[in-house]
Amino acid sequence: MKLSEIYQKKHELWLKILFASFAISNETIKSELYDMAGIEFRHLKWLSNLLLEKNIEYDYEKKCIDIQKESNLEFFKFLRDEILEIKREYSMESALFMRMNSDENYFLERLEEFIKFDSNKKIYAFDRNRIYKNKDLSKSSTDALNIFLFEEGYKEYELIMIYAYMQNYTKNLTLYNVYQDLIDESMYHLKCFGNMQAHMGILTIPRTIIPSLYKQADIKKFLLDGIDEERAAKEECIKLSVAVKDKELSKFFDFINYQENYHIELMQKALMHLT
Amino acid sequence: MENVNNEEIRDITDEVLDHMMNPRNYGKIDKASGVGMGIDTKTNEFALIYLDIDESQIIKDIKFSCNACQDTVIAGSMFTEMISGESLDYAKSSASMMSEKIKNAPLKQQACSGMIIKAFDAAVLHVEHKKSEIVEDMCKLELNISCEEPDNEE
Numbered sequence: 001m002k003l004s005e006i007y008q009k010k011h012e013l014w015l016k017i018l019f020a021s022f023a024i025s026n027e028t029i030k031s032e033l034y035d036m037a038g039i040e041f042r043h044l045k046w047l048s049n050l051l052l053e054k055n056i057e058y059d060y061e062k063k064c065i066d067i068q069k070e071s072n073l074e075f076f077k078f079l080r081d082e083i084l085e086i087k088r089e090y091s092m093e094s095a096l097f098m099r100m101n102s103d104e105n106y107f108l109e110r111l112e113e114f115i116k117f118d119s120n121k122k123i124y125a126f127d128r129n130r131i132y133k134n135k136d137l138s139k140s141s142t143d144a145l146n147i148f149l150f151e152e153g154y155k156e157y158e159l160i161m162i163y164a165y166m167q168n169y170t171k172n173l174t175l176y177n178v179y180q181d182l183i184d185e186s187m188y189h190l191k192c193f194g195n196m197q198a199h200m201g202i203l204t205i206p207r208t209i210i211p212s213l214y215k216q217a218d219i220k221k222f223l224l225d226g227i228d229e230e231r232a233a234k235e236e237c238i239k240l241s242v243a244v245k246d247k248e249l250s251k252f253f254d255f256i257n258y259q260e261n262y263h264i265e266l267m268q269k270a271l272m273h274l275t
Numbered sequence: 276m277e278n279v280n281n282e283e284i285r286d287i288t289d290e291v292l293d294h295m296m297n298p299r300n301y302g303k304i305d306k307a308s309g310v311g312m313g314i315d316t317k318t319n320e321f322a323l324i325y326l327d328i329d330e331s332q333i334i335k336d337i338k339f340s341c342n343a344c345q346d347t348v349i350a351g352s353m354f355t356e357m358i359s360g361e362s363l364d365y366a367k368s369s370a371s372m373m374s375e376k377i378k379n380a381p382l383k384q385q386a387c388s389g390m391i392i393k394a395f396d397a398a399v400l401h402v403e404h405k406k407s408e409i410v411e412d413m414c415k416l417e418l419n420i421s422c423e424e425p426d427n428e429e
Contacts, residue, residue: 064302128292143287150295150345204296207348210323210340225319 001089004058007047009086012062014040015205016082017107019067020075022194023125023203026118029072034191036107041187043100048168050096060161060214065205068126073119080111125198132200135246142200148240149197150204152233156190157206158213159183162222165214178270185263189256220274223267230267234260285384291349298348300355302338309405310413311397313390315343317421322347323413324355324394328402332363339391344422346387354391363399370395386422393418 001009017040021033051058069075083104090097130142137145160183167179197203216222237257241250285291304325314321320343327336337359339351354373358366370392377388397414404411 068296126296128289128296130287130292140286143285146287146292146295147285147345154345202292202296207298207301208340210342213342 002056003047003051003054004056006086006089007044007051007058008061009089010040010044010047011060012065013082013086014044015062015065016067017079018190019194019203019205020079022191022198023067023069023075023123024072024121025124025198026072026121029114029118032110036110039103043096043103045164045168046096048164050094052168059211060165060209062208067203067205069123071119071123072121073115075123076111076115076119080108080115083108083111124201125203127201129201132196132249135244135249137244137246141243144240144243145196146200146202148236149193149200149202152236153190153193153197154206155229155233156186156193158209159186159226160190161209162214162216166216166219172273172275174273175270178266178273181266182263185259189259192252192256220271223271223274227264227267230260230263285346285349294349294352295345298352300338300352300359301340301348303340304336304338307338307398309398309400309402311394311399311401312413312415313393313395313397313418314415315386315390315418315421320344320347320390320422322351322390322394324351324391324398326395326398326402328363334358334361334363334366339394341390343390344383344387346384347390350384350388350391354388354395366395367399382420383422386418386420389418389420 014037017033018037021030021037024030024033048058067075067078069078087101087104090101092098092101130146132142132145163179163183163186167176167183170176170179194203234257237253237260241253241257244250244253287295303323304327306327307325308328309326311324311326312321313324320341322339322341322343325336325338326334329335337355339355341347341351354369358369361369373388374392377385380388393416397416400416401411401414404414
């Protein structure tokens, strides 16, 4: 398998483990899967560095991923089989592949443990119940919240991948650090929105990103448009915060809204350091 | 809890939710008969339609992708599912009917669904251009409305 194809498979694997962490309700396993996904994301980053060193083009194409599993057992087995499949493609001649192999050997052991001890639980993340427990949401408010979660969940995933791509291609340390901050911020938002989607039974893997969005010819324009988009996202958070007359949810959307302010600052900082 | 403005928010029926969770025909076709883009130049949001048409003018395959909001994904999923495997003539008349139908929808939905129709029209145009040996990667058509405009704008 070509290195660029391994990259695609690893991208898919990262998403599968990340979204499994949203779908599983056992808090200990959820947290462990989330950490595994974080390690997979670092593998992806190191692979993209290697691709760049070798001057090989890569992209974010991915297959249609079906994660709508009915039980923990089904999900754990699915992840185990996916890891086993990709591990066959690793060449053990490089430190990176040895590291990825070692990490995933451990993941496989953990998944076997999960299968032994927490396999009978039903998964509710895909049952389309659209109920936010202990919240009195009207139909229109539920619709608004669901649309927001779909749109912003996708947007956070898109931003993570775009900034990761730009980070790989920049030689400017300030820009590199700004992109890392923005990736970390979007990771947190994606985690929040993904867990909320799972809570309401509407969890899905985000759609594939169009290449022209990350293979940016004009980074300045991207950042300027991005600032406008952050402002629009702030508006959406404010609207939702007002609509959701629930103290806890309103506070959460206000909190996200204020975080968008600092994203704008970071993007303006990036603009100043563009050469 | 206070209701939000129903004019702005799409009513999520079971069918709509199904398209949100499992968008049909999302992706691209590498060797398409025609590729079209519908673009909102105010927001730079766009949709792409890829058509694979056989000699009998049947749509063998259709794919769409977009850089746009969820309404566009829903419209793209529903529209491509409706015309996949049908004749090009049927698809064209379906597109016209859909254009008429969305005229009464809130502006945001008009723009988002309109983007898919424009992308389809552009893909059909690309097929025709290819027959006339005009060389281009795709055809592009601009929307005459934008979801950025307020609903009450004259």
